[in-house]
Amino acid sequence: MTEQRNKVLTERIASRWVRVHTAIVLFFLVAPILAIIPLSFNSGSYFSYPLQGFSLRWYEQALTSSDWQRSLLNSIGIGAASTLIATCLGTLAALGLSRSQFPLRSVIMPIIISPIIVPIVVVAAGFYLIFAPLGLVNSYPGVIFAHAALGTPFVVITVTASLLSFDQSLLRAASGLGAKPWTAFRRVTLPLITPAVATGSVFAFATSFDEVIVILFIGGPDQRTVPRQMWSGIRDSIDPSILAVATMLIVFAVVLFASINWLRGRAAAASRGGV
Secondary structure (H helix, E strand, C coil): CHHHHHHHHHHHHHHHHHHHHHHHHHHHHHHHHHHHHHHCCECCCCCCCCCCCECCHHHHHHHHCHHHHHHHHHHHHHHHHHHHHHHHHHHHHHHHHCCCCCCCHHHHHHHHCHHHCCCHHHHHHHHHHHHHHHCCCCCHHHHHHHHHHHHHHHHHHHHHHHHHCCCCHHHHHHHHCCCCHHHHHHHHHHHHHHHHHHHHHHHHHHHHHHCCHHHHHHCCHHHCCHHHHHHHHHHHCCCCHHHHHHHHHHHHHHHHHHHHHHHHHHHHHHHHHHC
């Protein structure tokens, strides 16, 4: 009896220690982000505590500034176009790589995901060397193609993971019923992998929206995005409206994270339904 009590007590202590340890780690990771939010409501013009007062002036400045508005429109437009390209290319690549008889799969897969492994400065310099002779530097197509290349690996990874649990007998059944390959893909495969495709698209859009190094290499004044505008605001002058934009981006990231979790749940449900 005493041994059982000691065991229960030990388990309780271990459980509480894990909770405390987890809380400390979470605070360590989140504290720098949370420190930005109160500063965005500061009435003063400096990045410092204590706050001089409460004000929404920096949010008003960020929302009414023509520079921030143009940067936001560029980020959304470039992100949407690059996400569309990355989703199409990544889904097609995943469909090919998921086939067991696909040749050199172990060699091609690392090449496809290399943009998220190689240091981004090296990738950006490579884009510049390739795009400069083609006249794609300081142009929207150049930035869109570069961001599409950065987002494609995320689509490939998520869709490939979904296809690994895909029941191939469903395609054989569709073929046996007379469905052509395109019809089988559209009516059978695509509905089951749609949550994974959507998840990859969200990651691709977030990658494009958050990217700053590549845009510094191949983007011009007309292609100024929100991250580049924030970079310029910190480098050229201390603009407190950056804190307001950063807070709004944090909220945007939380929404994306919630969307990704919801899509993962849909993907898991679709996978169980396809088994």
